Structures are given as structure tokens and as C-alpha cells.
Amino acid sequence: MITLHVEGMTCNHCKAAVTNALEELAGVTAVEVHLQEGTVDVQFDEAKVTVEALKEAIEEQGYDVK
Amino acid sequence: MITLHVEGMTCNHCKAAVTNALEELAGVTAVEVHLQEGTVDVQFDEAKVTVEALKEAIEEQGYDVK
Numbered sequence: 622m623i624t625l626h627v628e629g630m631t632c633n634h635c636k637a638a639v640t641n642a643l644e645e646l647a648g649v650t651a652v653e654v655h656l657q658e659g660t661v662d663v664q665f666d667e668a669k670v671t672v673e674a675l676k677e678a679i680e681e682q683g684y685d686v687k
Numbered sequence: 688m689i690t691l692h693v694e695g696m697t698c699n700h701c702k703a704a705v706t707n708a709l710e711e712l713a714g715v716t717a718v719e720v721h722l723q724e725g726t727v728d729v730q731f732d733e734a735k736v737t738v739e740a741l742k743e744a745i746e747e748q749g750y751d752v753k
Contacts, residue, residue, distance in 0.1 A: 633749075634700030683699075 622651075623672060625661045626687040627679055630654065635684070642678045646670050688717075689738060691727045692753040693745055696720065701750070708744045712736050 630639060636654040639661060643652045648669025653662040663675055676686045696705060702720040705727060709718045714735025719728040729741055742752045 629698075631697035632695075632701055634704065635698055638700065 622662060622664045623675070625663065625675065625679065627659055627661050628685040628687060630656055630659060630661075630684055632656070635682075638682045639679055639684065642682050643675060646674060646678055649675070688728060688730045689741070691729065691741065691745065693725055693727050694751040694753060696722055696725060696727075696750055698722070701748075704748045705745055705750065708748050709741060712740060712744055715741070 627639065630636060633656075636656055639654055640652045643649050643661070643663055646665075648666040649663060650666065651662075651664035655661070661679065665675065679686050693705065696702060699722075702722055705720055706718045709715050709727070709729055712731075714732040715729060716732065717728075717730035721727070727745065731741065745752050
């Protein structure tokens with residue numbers, strides 16, 4: 622599991638957008654967005670998906686990963 | 688045209704949610720959301736839709752109309 626720090630997630634729509642984008646990736650098994658903290662916990666299979674790919678999926682939704 | 692003051696719209700997803708909800712109402716001809724100002728400009732036909740209905744459509748999306 623990794624915790625990513627993400628800027629700009631403000632509401633439940635943002636939460637859904639980030640969650641859905643990550644869950645679409647093969648190898649991602651669980652996603653939890655914490656809006657207040659600005660963090661996203663991702664459980665994933667390192668053999669199937671890279672951290673870089675997780676970050677890209679978030680950034681494609683318009684958010685910055687710190 | 689009426690300008691409604693709406694609390695809690697934070698991002699472009701919010702903007703889209705409010706815009707779509709209003710545009711679905713018969714009698715609404717134009718919607719413009721200003722996120723920074725927290726306002727929504729609505730052009731509508733008073734013979735077809737009430738201000739109360741506009742407010743309800745926004746509130747159903749989870750935002751407070753002041």
C-alpha cells in the first residue's frame with residue numbers, strides 16, 4: 622500500500638474521479654481518498670502496475686501529486 | 688436572469704453538476720457558474736419554471752443556496 626499526497630481534491634466529485642481513475646488500472650485492488658488530509662491510499666500489485674502509473678492516472682484527472 | 692448565491696461549489700465537477708441539473712429543467716435557457724464568486728447566473732422562462740424549482744435543483748446536488 623502507498624499513500625500519495627494529492628493537491629486540489631476538494632469535494633466528493635473529486636474523490637469519485639480519483640477513485641474511479643485508479644480503480645480502472647489493472648493491479649489496483651483498493652483505493653481510499655481522504656479529502657481532509659489530501660491523501661490517497663492505494664493498494665496495488667507491484668507486478669502489474671507502477672507507482673508512476675498511479676500518479677499519472679491521478680494527474681490525468683487534473684490533480685497534482687506531490 | 689437571476690443570480691443565485693450558492694455555497695460549496697469548489698471545482699469543475701461541482702460546476703458541471705449544478706449546470707447540468709439546471710439545464711435539465713424545462714424553461715431554463717442558459718446557466719453560468721462562477722466558482723470564485725460562488726454564484727450561478729440562470730436565464731429562464733418564468734412561465735415555465737419557478738425560482739424555487741431552480742433552488743431545489745441546486746440543493747438536490749448537495750449545495751446550499753443562500
